[in-house]
Amino acid sequence: MSTQGEERDPRATADGPQAGHDAGSGTRQADEDARLEAELNDDAPPITLTPNQAKRASSSARGMLIATGATLAVVLPVYFLNPTHTAETYQRDIDVPTVARQAAGDAGYLPASPELPEGWSSNYARWVTGRSDDVDFWEVGFLTADTGFIQLTQTDDANPTWTAQRIGDAQVSGSRTIGGIDWDLLDAANGDTVLSSEIDGSTVILNGGASLAEFDTMGEAVIEDVRQNAVEEAERLSSSDTDGA
Secondary structure: OHHHHOOOOHHHHHHHHHHHHHHHHHHHHHHHHHHHHHHHHOOOOOOOOOHHHHHHHHHHHHHHHHHHHHHHHHHHHHHHHOOOOOHHHHOOOOOHHHHHHHHHHHHOOOOOOOOOOOOOEEEEEEEEOOOOOOOOEEEEEEEOOOOOEEEEEEEOOOOHHHHHHHHOOOEEEEEEEEOOEEEEEEEOOOOOEEEEEEEOOEEEEEEEOOOHHHHHHHHHHHHHHHHHHHHHHHHHHHHHHHHHO
């Protein structure tokens, strides 16, 4: 029958127009993507500077280079003239007796400059004055032959407050006899040893990380030197009195 011949597949009726619509959309999307890609890949137009703008830009760059060069000219010599902080940097050999004689005028006595065994050296020696506690003192750092360190501090004007400040948080652990004199033996929180004693009117403090045997060597040398200086000072005063009479 003619009615059967005119029947159509419902899927063909539904899908046909939709399929054509999708194909058209895909073509337009592809064209749009191609256009965007072309715009992105297209080189931007060159930026053209006026002569004045180019001159200002060149001047700024030249000024920056000059400033950088001037900074390097100041910094580099300082850097290369200062030695690297290695162990050798601190292994100086100060002439302690000479510095002690220079300090004697301010101290009113000849500070200790102990004679120590070969291999020992000093990396600083100074007379410290002008402190708020009004206690001036002599201070010397010694490097031992075994790379230990002992600091010598001496004053004839000590008081309990000054002594406590110099000792810090070190705690008394006992006593030690060196050169026939009893020393207070203290242990600091950082592991250093501290020895303190009175020698012929002077308060002497030794502290550092050296061995006790090295402290004994230092202590004996300091006692001998302080006593010798006291004898020489007494003879000098006696001679001055005689000459004045």
